[in-house]
Amino acid sequence: MTARKPDPARLDAIVARARAESEARQRGYRERALKLYPWVCGRCGRSFDRGNLHELTVHHRNHDHDDNPEDGSNWELLCS
Numbered sequence: 001m002t003a004r005k006p007d008p009a010r011l012d013a014i015v016a017r018a019r020a021e022s023e024a025r026q027r028g029y030r031e032r033a034l035k036l037y038p039w040v041c042g043r044c045g046r047s048f049d050r051g052n053l054h055e056l057t058v059h060h061r062n063h064d065h066d067d068n069p070e071d072g073s074n075w076e077l078l079c080s
Contacts, residue, residue, distance in 0.1 A: 029068045042076040
């Protein structure tokens with residue numbers, strides 16, 4: 001029995017779809033977190049505005065990026 005060679009185009013499509021889905025999930029919970037919380041870093045206390053908001057990230061307190069409760073209780077905003 002010979003092993004099948006993986007199809008590079010198919011693998012590229014799978015990776016691209018996984019990245020797009022991950023980015024969409026991240027945008028979703030990031031946008032929700034920015035609506036729920038003040039734009040302040042939970043670690044250093046630095047304030048953010050629309051000009052530097054891209055430097056503020058959402059951290060999952062329990063490190064599970066799939067745990068995104070509606071109330072945002074697993075998130076905190078941290079500066080990058």
